[in-house]
Amino acid sequence: MTISNVTWDFANLEFDRVGERMGLSEEELSGALPRARQAHDDLMRRRAAGQLPFYDLPYRGQEVGEIRQWADSAKGRWDDVVVLGIGGSSLGPAALLHALGRNALPPAPIPRLHFPDNVDPFEFDTLLRNLDLERTLFNVVTKSGGTPETITQYLVVRERLQHKLKDRAPEHLVFTTDPEKGLLRELSRAENIPAFGIDPGVGGRFSVLTAVGLLPAALAGLDLEALCAGARAADDEGTRPDVLFNPAYRFGLSLALLRDLKGAGTVVMMPYSNRLLGLADWFRQLWAESLGKRYDLSGAEIYWGQTPEKALGATDQHSQVQLYMEGPFDKVICFLEVADHGVDVVIPRFYPDRPALDFWGGHTLAELITAEKRATEEALRQAGRPSLTALFPRVDAFAVGHFLMTLEIATVFAGAFLRIDPLDQPGVELGKVLTKKALEK
Amino acid sequence: MTISNVTWDFANLEFDRVGERMGLSEEELSGALPRARQAHDDLMRRRAAGQLPFYDLPYRGQEVGEIRQWADSAKGRWDDVVVLGIGGSSLGPAALLHALGRNALPPAPIPRLHFPDNVDPFEFDTLLRNLDLERTLFNVVTKSGGTPETITQYLVVRERLQHKLKDRAPEHLVFTTDPEKGLLRELSRAENIPAFGIDPGVGGRFSVLTAVGLLPAALAGLDLEALCAGARAADDEGTRPDVLFNPAYRFGLSLALLRDLKGAGTVVMMPYSNRLLGLADWFRQLWAESLGKRYDLSGAEIYWGQTPEKALGATDQHSQVQLYMEGPFDKVICFLEVADHGVDVVIPRFYPDRPALDFWGGHTLAELITAEKRATEEALRQAGRPSLTALFPRVDAFAVGHFLMTLEIATVFAGAFLRIDPLDQPGVELGKVLTKKALEK
Numbered sequence: 024m025t026i027s028n029v030t031w032d033f034a035n036l037e038f039d040r041v042g043e044r045m046g047l048s049e050e051e052l053s054g055a056l057p058r059a060r061q062a063h064d065d066l067m068r069r070r071a072a073g074q075l076p077f078y079d080l081p082y083r084g085q086e087v088g089e090i091r092q093w094a095d096s097a098k099g100r101w102d103d104v105v106v107l108g109i110g111g112s113s114l115g116p117a118a119l120l121h122a123l124g125r126n127a128l129p130p131a132p133i134p135r136l137h138f139p140d141n142v143d144p145f146e147f148d149t150l151l152r153n154l155d156l157e158r159t160l161f162n163v164v165t166k167s168g169g170t171p172e173t174i175t176q177y178l179v180v181r182e183r184l185q186h187k188l189k190d191r192a193p194e195h196l197v198f199t200t201d202p203e204k205g206l207l208r209e210l211s212r213a214e215n216i217p218a219f220g221i222d223p224g225v226g227g228r229f230s231v232l233t234a235v236g237l238l239p240a241a242l243a244g245l246d247l248e249a250l251c252a253g254a255r256a257a258d259d260e261g262t263r264p265d266v267l268f269n270p271a272y273r274f275g276l277s278l279a280l281l282r283d284l285k286g287a288g289t290v291v292m293m294p295y296s297n298r299l300l301g302l303a304d305w306f307r308q309l310w311a312e313s314l315g316k317r318y319d320l321s322g323a324e325i326y327w328g329q330t331p332e333k334a335l336g337a338t339d340q341h342s343q344v345q346l347y348m349e350g351p352f353d354k355v356i357c358f359l360e361v362a363d364h365g366v367d368v369v370i371p372r373f374y375p376d377r378p379a380l381d382f383w384g385g386h387t388l389a390e391l392i393t394a395e396k397r398a399t400e401e402a403l404r405q406a407g408r409p410s411l412t413a414l415f416p417r418v419d420a421f422a423v424g425h426f427l428m429t430l431e432i433a434t435v436f437a438g439a440f441l442r443i444d445p446l447d448q449p450g451v452e453l454g455k456v457l458t459k460k461a462l463e464k
Numbered sequence: 465m466t467i468s469n470v471t472w473d474f475a476n477l478e479f480d481r482v483g484e485r486m487g488l489s490e491e492e493l494s495g496a497l498p499r500a501r502q503a504h505d506d507l508m509r510r511r512a513a514g515q516l517p518f519y520d521l522p523y524r525g526q527e528v529g530e531i532r533q534w535a536d537s538a539k540g541r542w543d544d545v546v547v548l549g550i551g552g553s554s555l556g557p558a559a560l561l562h563a564l565g566r567n568a569l570p571p572a573p574i575p576r577l578h579f580p581d582n583v584d585p586f587e588f589d590t591l592l593r594n595l596d597l598e599r600t601l602f603n604v605v606t607k608s609g610g611t612p613e614t615i616t617q618y619l620v621v622r623e624r625l626q627h628k629l630k631d632r633a634p635e636h637l638v639f640t641t642d643p644e645k646g647l648l649r650e651l652s653r654a655e656n657i658p659a660f661g662i663d664p665g666v667g668g669r670f671s672v673l674t675a676v677g678l679l680p681a682a683l684a685g686l687d688l689e690a691l692c693a694g695a696r697a698a699d700d701e702g703t704r705p706d707v708l709f710n711p712a713y714r715f716g717l718s719l720a721l722l723r724d725l726k727g728a729g730t731v732v733m734m735p736y737s738n739r740l741l742g743l744a745d746w747f748r749q750l751w752a753e754s755l756g757k758r759y760d761l762s763g764a765e766i767y768w769g770q771t772p773e774k775a776l777g778a779t780d781q782h783s784q785v786q787l788y789m790e791g792p793f794d795k796v797i798c799f800l801e802v803a804d805h806g807v808d809v810v811i812p813r814f815y816p817d818r819p820a821l822d823f824w825g826g827h828t829l830a831e832l833i834t835a836e837k838r839a840t841e842e843a844l845r846q847a848g849r850p851s852l853t854a855l856f857p858r859v860d861a862f863a864v865g866h867f868l869m870t871l872e873i874a875t876v877f878a879g880a881f882l883r884i885d886p887l888d889q890p891g892v893e894l895g896k897v898l899t900k901k902a903l904e905k
Contacts, residue, residue, distance in 0.1 A: 109779060141779045178815075330730055
């Protein structure tokens with residue numbers, strides 16, 4: 024196993040690099056340390072009391088083994104695996120597959136993984152019509168067992184399976200849900216459909232290292248052990264009490280301070296690698312839903328939140344960077360840089376007599392994309408715009424596990440620092456109630 | 465041809481609907497009208513002087529005919545068409561194909577269109593290795609002829625074509641570039657490679673109705689006539705001097721006022737339809753790059769900008785809506801709703817004895833996704849969060865052309881209203897210089 028630690032560079036958040044308008048001074052950082060140390064103590068206490076079980080997920084070797092075994096026993100049986108889930112039940116496994124599964128481009132390896140998380144009738148119908156149901160497994164994922172989008176997709180699939188496969192239909196289903204209660208758990212018992220459990224103390228956006236993420240990853244043949252080992256390495260780093268040398272804490276602290284002291288209402292996650300774009304989607308939910316809150320823990324109205332945006336380097340240099348360079352001072356950029364892309368493409372010297380073309384010859388696409396990232400970072404710095412960088416030595420399971428766990432810890436740390444509950448989402452209830460009301464007969 | 469006018473609903477931007485914190489009052493709107501009327505006069509004058517040729521693109525029937533003819537003459541020859549372009553040279557055609565081309569899902573119709581806009585070595589190498597070069601056309605798109613990402617991709621492709629096809633290589637290339645000058649134009653002349661022109665007065669982000677968008681659309685068999693007819697209908701609406709009944713002007717005016725009077729630094733485009741997500745990507749460039757500017761026309765420092773974000777309904781209800789409901793009052797949501805998805809999926813009554821499941825039975829996915837959109841809109845309204853809606857009667861070429869042109873007019877109108885030049889992008893120069901410097905030998 025390669026130990027691909029993601030390393031973090033926070034230098035371009037600092038006062039002496041980006042100037043006083045957006046840069047954090049030593050005084051601002053050290054002034055926040057007492058509260059940050061309290062936040063650390065708070066997390067350690069709650070972890071010890073079993074209130075933050077997401078920390079412990081990468082240590083559950085037995086569960087990982089069971090998932091691996093179940094997936095291996097079905098090897099060769101499926102051409103397609105469809106994950107029916109939405110939000111945290113889709114973003115985690117989709118990010119894993121997008122980064123590690125070589126799923127995006129033809130010819131996709133068998134089994135192909137699909138994440139039709141939306142109830143778009145056109146998209147869902149097109150997908151179903153193009154599957155060979157005889158060769159397809161459906162993984163239905165909802166922790167509560169009652170998520171409307173997932174349940175309605177399940178009903179559609181269930182009927183089509185029944186129509187085509189009769190009493191073999193349940194063999195094409197596997198559930199991921201609460202270990203004891205809820206609708207899916209009931210159906211699992213009633214119809215003898217296999218079902219993996221999700222720890223009741225782990226919310227959707229922290230569930231990537233439960234069966235929610237691990238089962239699709241196992242079915243796609245990803246390295247669960249390396250993923251968990253990376254997460255454990257991040258946990259080792261992420262419990263260091265020395266806040267400024269703990270990347271998870273420093274990330275959470277810096278972003279919270281940039282928001283509160285400098286007005287950085289937006290954090291842009293900008294990978295210079297297509298494969299890492301799913302991680303930015305996953306982070307969007309984690310950061311938005313955990314920290315976007317009306318009330319703090321004392322019940323005071325705060326309307327806190329920092330909008331997580333996704334951009335793709337170098338592509339979005341031709342779309343968003345004009346705004347990042349010259350628009351309002353309201354952003355911090357989190358670059359993801361890859362040291363070794365695994366593959367490289369040499370730019371040939373095809374026109375030796377044309378200097379404007381020959382200039383690029385002999386370089387590689389990896390050199391170009393890295394040069395573009397560093398140039399953009401430096402141009403932003405000169406314009407007084409703060410950024411940080413997560414450097415992936417390569418895109419492998421260890422690095423992805425390391426990155427995911429670092430950001431989960433960063434998020435609960437920011438919650439503790441800001442005195443916000445990062446585990447609830449009261450703001451989405453009204454929409455659910457109104458949806459059901461509209462469909463009542 | 466079906467006349468699928470997109471209709472706009474601005475009611476939930478108003479004071480009496482969303483309250484005073486974020487709602488626009490009649491006084492605020494009418495107070496802005498003198499400046500808005502001046503902006504209209506300004507646009508009409510510049511249009512008449514030939515300074516805004518993007519307005520006239522949907523009237524160029526001859527150019528459209530030539531593009532259609534060239535594409536038709538190659539019918540059946542290509543299994544894959546690869547568009548090499550970035551920013552405005554990719555976002556427009558990719559949005560058209562994503563909305564109208566049924567490109568996203570297998571089995572993709574032949575020819576398959578690909579938009580590898582990034583210089584990601586892994587992604588680009590994987591794509592190239594999976595193409596049959598004998599059956600592939602490459603459309604190289606750069607207006608200046610010198611965009612580094614596109615030129616380097618071209619050099620890689622050029623050598624592989626040469627290696628495989630020898631002197632037949634140029635037959636697998638078509639350029640879209642400046643009609644007279646630049647590197648690609650020179651190569652086109654020297655090597656007898658067909659090349660379509662881009663009006664020199666039309667910038668990348670306004671180029672979707674030039675050959676940049678129309679050639680890939682024609683190769684995919686889309687209806688160019690309906691696309692242009694939709695854009696012409698939007699132009700008819702979009703020249704109405706009555707600002708409040710002109711959807712393009714009202715869009716531009718409302719968003720500018722929400723930014724300046726209410727602090728809405730972010731506009732979220734949120735389609736409730738996967739197919740329309742590419743339009744949100746296209747809009748992100750249009751709005752960010754046109755209006756994110758350090759200086760106004762008088763040279764005063766303004767650091768203006770409103771960050772365009774993309775979200776997908778209903779999916780992002782499980783990711784972003786918690787933040788939109790309870791976070792800072794810094795956003796306006798632009799919903800895209802589809803009346804007729806073209807396909808629908810009935811939710812079956814598979815478990816008549818289980819009320820929680822049977823509740824959904826008999827409804828359709830289209831009913832559900834629409835109910836979710838309206839519930840989210842209403843929940844946001846009750847929380848004092850402004851939104852507007854563009855209603856697509858269906859997802860067809862007329863509606864897409866109508867929508868694209870409306871937003872292009874909205875953008876130049878906002879520029880005229882704010883006294884910002886919407887056609888330049890000075891902020892990206894430094895990054896380009898630093899990139900070249902890093903790669904100098």
